[in-house]
Amino acid sequence: xxxxxxxxxxxxxxxxxxxxxxxxxxxxxxxxxxxxxxxxxxxxxxxxxxxxxxxxxxxxxxxxxxxxxxxxxxxxxxxxxxxxxxxxxxxxxxxxxxxxxxxxxxxxxxxxxx
Amino acid sequence: xxxxxxxxxxxxxxxxxxxxxxxxxxxxxxxxxxxxxxxxxxxxxxxxxxxxxxxxxxxxxxxxxxxxxxxxxxxxxxxxxxxxxxxxxxxxxxxxxxxxxxxxxxxxxxxxxx
Numbered sequence: 001x002x003x004x005x006x007x008x009x010x011x012x013x014x015x016x017x018x019x020x021x022x023x024x025x026x027x028x029x030x031x032x033x034x035x036x037x038x039x040x041x042x043x044x045x046x047x048x049x050x051x052x053x054x055x056x057x058x059x060x061x062x063x064x065x066x067x068x069x070x071x072x073x074x075x076x077x078x079x080x081x082x083x084x085x086x087x088x089x090x091x092x093x094x095x096x097x098x099x100x101x102x103x104x105x106x107x108x109x110x111x112x113x114x
Numbered sequence: 115x116x117x118x119x120x121x122x123x124x125x126x127x128x129x130x131x132x133x134x135x136x137x138x139x140x141x142x143x144x145x146x147x148x149x150x151x152x153x154x155x156x157x158x159x160x161x162x163x164x165x166x167x168x169x170x171x172x173x174x175x176x177x178x179x180x181x182x183x184x185x186x187x188x189x190x191x192x193x194x195x196x197x198x199x200x201x202x203x204x205x206x207x208x209x210x211x212x213x214x215x216x217x218x219x220x221x222x223x224x225x226x227x228x
Contacts, residue, residue, distance in 0.1 A: 004156070032213045043116060043204050043219025044157070089156060093213050099170045100213045102147075104156035 003027045004092050006105035014113050019077040021108050023090030026071060030092035030103070035064060035075045038087045038107070047088075048075070080112045117141065118220035120205050126226045132193040135223045139186055139207030145169070146188040147208075147217060148180055152201040163188055164211050195227045 005024045013019045021035075031052040036044035050057040050064045050073070057064050063076045077084055090105040117140035127133055139146050148160040159172035163182035174180075177195075182188040192199060202222045208215035 002156075006156075036219075041221065043118070043206070043221050045116070045219070046216045049214070091157075095170065095213070099211070100162075101170055101172050102157075102159045104149075104158070106154065106156040 002106075003030075004090060004103045004105040006088075006090055006108045008108050009106070010109040010111070012111045012113060013080045015082055016079045019075075019080045019084065019110055019112065021075040021077075021088050021090070021110065023073045023075075023105055024071060025073075025092050025103075027092070027094065027103075028071070029094045032093040032100075033064070033066060033073050034091045034093070034102075035062075036089045036091060036104075037084075038089060044089055077110075080110075082112050082114050085110060085112045116218040116220060118205060118207050118218050120203075120220035120223050122223060123221070124224050124226075126228065127195060128228055129195055129197060131195050131227075132191065133195065133225065135190040135192070135203050135205075135225075137188045137190070137205030137207075137220060139188070139205075140218055143207035143209050143218070144186065145208045145211055145215065146182055146186070147206040148174075148188070148190050149204040149206065149219075150201045151204065151222075152198075155201075157204065160190070162211075169211060192225070197227050200225055200227045 034049040035047040038044040087107045119138045149157040160174040162170040206217040206219045
């Protein structure tokens with residue numbers, strides 16, 4: 001049972017345009033969400049996160065939106081650059097008092113076309 | 115380079131065998147996490163250690179075990195290997211145990227069970 005789903009395995013976007021990556025979750029106990037980026041032959045790299053008490057978090061070109069009622073989050077990259085081409089994983093966390101479990105989606109491969 | 119090292123990079127073994135994967139966290143990081151990424155799957159959280167103690171457990175099989183040593187390096191032991199254990203195994207580290215802690219991932223160990 002996939003508790004975190006990234007339904008689009010791949011996405012292609014023109015350089016300079018907006019990239020929107022989506023993620024849905026089913027567990028209402030998740031209260032912290034993260035996005036990671038992964039290049040081939042490397043480990044994932046943390047990109048941005050959002051707590052469930054917020055609905056938006058921005059860091060430079062990257063913005064994460066959280067819609068708790070829809071159990072949906074999205075990552076917006078504006079403007080998209082060729083170096084953004086990578087696999088993006090959405091992750092959710094649940095737990096308390098320093099004991100947390102992390103559930104990852106299957107990833108979306110983003111290709112930014114020059 | 116995240117500062118997290120994993121050895122070996124590649125491992126080929128046979129069914130029924132036992133292997134040990136090693137992880138050295140970033141200098142100063144006390145938490146170590148292990149993840150498994152099977153083909154076309156997201157990262158599956160296996161287990162977390164903090165300063166030598168098990169902190170959180172995910173979907174780790176009974177055939178798998180891990181430990182964190184006094185020098186903070188960690189080992190993941192996989193025994194009675196099956197074909198389905200073929201995967202990329204990532205180690206990550208963070209300073210503490212808070213969910214806001216950024217996890218820094220190593221490059222992974224690719225395990226192939228024949």
